Amino acid sequence: IYGLTKGQYSPTSRVGTKSPSTPFGSVDRPATPCAFALGSGARFVARGFDVSKHLPEVLKAAHAHKGAAFIEIFQNCIVYNKDVFEDFAAAKGAEHRQLWLQNGEPMLFAQGTKGIALDVEALNLKVVDVVDGDWQAAGVIVHNVTNRSIAHMLVEMPFGEFPMALGVLYDDPRPTYDSAVIEQNAALSAGKTPDLQALIAKGQTWTVE
Structure with a gap:
């Protein structure tokens, strides 16, 4: 607002x-801010809300990322938009409405009784029931922060039918722009002796008497 x-x-x-x-x-x-960020080529995209106990973990992950990081934080406006995020941010029943993502961990929620799987025919995500903790048999996806396609799907999940995906959605380990430039300059200058005068005299020159 x-x-x-x-x-x-x-x-x-x-x-x-x-x-x-x-x-x-x-x-x-x-x-959808996170969709904008992913579409713009952002290399780190995460999501959280202001009073969550998990938000510090998200902020630490963003700080550890080498390069610019984008975090969408749902923040309550108590004057003009009070409790607008309570449908997923309220503490009571949060385990059924929040999907906190951990890299290398299965996408489980509702105390491990439900999970997110890939519908290979429709090529989108779906909610599945997990019986007796056997998430592999249910086809639950293991979160991989380097998978941009799944990150897009997580961002676009409609809340209500799906839980709200929170945490680090995407983290691309590619080199940063500045490190790539430094590496390029180092490779181009390797084995060469710096000579400013030769550089100045290179190409068309004039001698004024």
């Missing part, structure tokens, strides 16, 4: 948001 301009709806406000600029409720589908 645009709190500093008296609570007007914003590009990320939910459909139906009533505000001074949308008195009958917003009909605009909200933008």
Whole structure:
């Protein structure tokens, strides 16, 4: 919400948001910040909410990432948008509405009784039941932070039918721009003797008498 301009709806406000600029409720589908980040080539994308005990872990992971990091943080506006995230952020029943992702761990929620699997025919994600803790038999996906395709799917999961995907969604270990430039310069200058005068005299030159 645009709190500093008296609570007007914003590009990320939910459909139906009533505000001074949308008195009958917003009909605009909200933008998805994480989808924008992934589509723009971001190498680190994560999501959390302000009062979560897991948020420090997400922030530490972003700090450890070499390069720019993008984190979407759901923050409650107690004046103009109070409790708007309670449907998934409320402590009571959170285990059924939140999917906290851990790299190398299966995508389980609801105290391990449900998980996220890949529907190979529809090429999208689906919720499956996990019987007796056997998540492999249910086809539950193991989270891999380097898989951009799955990260896109996690971001686009409709909440309600699916839990809210939280934590580190994507972390690409590719070299940063500055390290790539330094490596390139080092390779090009290897075995060469620096000679500023030769560089200045290279190409067309004039001698003024």
